[in-house]
Amino acid sequence: MALANKFERASATARKFTLEYLEQITNNFSEEHVIGRGAYGVVYKGVLENGEVIALKKLCWRPDTNDTEFSTEFNNLMRVQHPNITRLVGYCYHQGHELIEHKGEYIFPHVEERVLCFEYLKGGSLDKKISDESCGLDWHTRFKIINGVSLGLHYLHNGSKDSIYHLDLKPANILLDKNMVPKIGDFGLSRLFPSAQTIITNKNIGTRGYMPPEYIDKGEITSKHDVFSLGVIIIPIMAGDEGYFKSAHMSSQEFLELVHENWRKRLQATMLSHTSDQIETCIKIALRCVEVDRNKRPTIAEIVNELNKVGTREEFT
Template identity: 55%
Template structure:
């Protein structure tokens, strides 16, 4: 679904601080309700090297992914607006690209909230469920879409949990888009290997 920016601003109360549920390098996440469904609204930061055609093409492909262990992309908003901004003490009239992504809301939070270096609050059956579900989600992305889809930034913070602790891989489109820019490609590839090892060791150690 292609959202208009005015709709996104309405359901987030103009991106109010009291609706923020998380933030990271990609952007800020807001909890909102649209047509009776709770959704996570992620307002992206300005990403250097990300063009219009690249953004649109990538998300038109990713929105077709449907799997019980991959967070469902509901829609996105991509609009430009002009506004006055401060630049080195001068007021300039600039064009700003607003990029917003909408996903299903995951009430269980992210895996990194449940595991730590020294302890884990999850019982073994739940750990096994998370390992199995994450593996099945990755297998689906790698082998079931007609072409290989790689996450490029898998880590505990990108494995989200629903009310029944079913794992779902998140931030798939974001990592692919950022990794496709020349400035981040090597960094994201390195990060993938590091976080995959961290996830495996942390969960199995529990």
């Protein structure tokens, strides 16, 4: 009940929906409204009475379900408002009893339906957009995505007194609006840390491939966890799906030269000098982000500062 009371006191910035209303706008959460699936639930598309299209994340219910992920995501999203973070529109926390058949008997177990409602983003998730550098997104769009994700992460780490570490940053959790502006989403595994410190956990959560080695080997969590994940994201944005594999089998200089040359070939005469600087800066940032030694990785503030330098530079040559 304590958690239900917490949601009752939620800020007016998040609208409280009834389960009946959400069932109505999704045709009882029908398959035709499904737009995504994940380990913790199913995402549906619905339209509010004012015409706003929303995405509804309905968490799976099981008898052993607890509220940790729902509560964590809700509370952390209530703390953040930023152009590069998915906007929470509302929520539903429904408690009741449901008639089900169990071992030949009809029972009325206590069930909880939990739904988080977000702005609907037409561009879909970043993992559907990443492709070889020779095709797909143009360089301007890729740089905008890298910069936007970095700004969103910077806000999470430094935007308030307490830092929020995402801990599951990956292309599938980065959504794009109709103008290809990236927004970080899925805060189910995120954690709030009151100070910059190292936390030790004995449980690995997240997505393999985006976890830093100190977390896999020793369960250590710091702000450099998200920075490592950011580097793993930037590399395929720069060099396609095979980029991370290539980078692991080359020296940093060889990889930089390869990616830079591939972009030079693609852009040819349209590759201005500030574009060349942006490409080189992004490659160098990504490679530093995935350093095994976390002390060699940049902070997100340093990354944003470096991107600002090349992102705002005027082209005179």
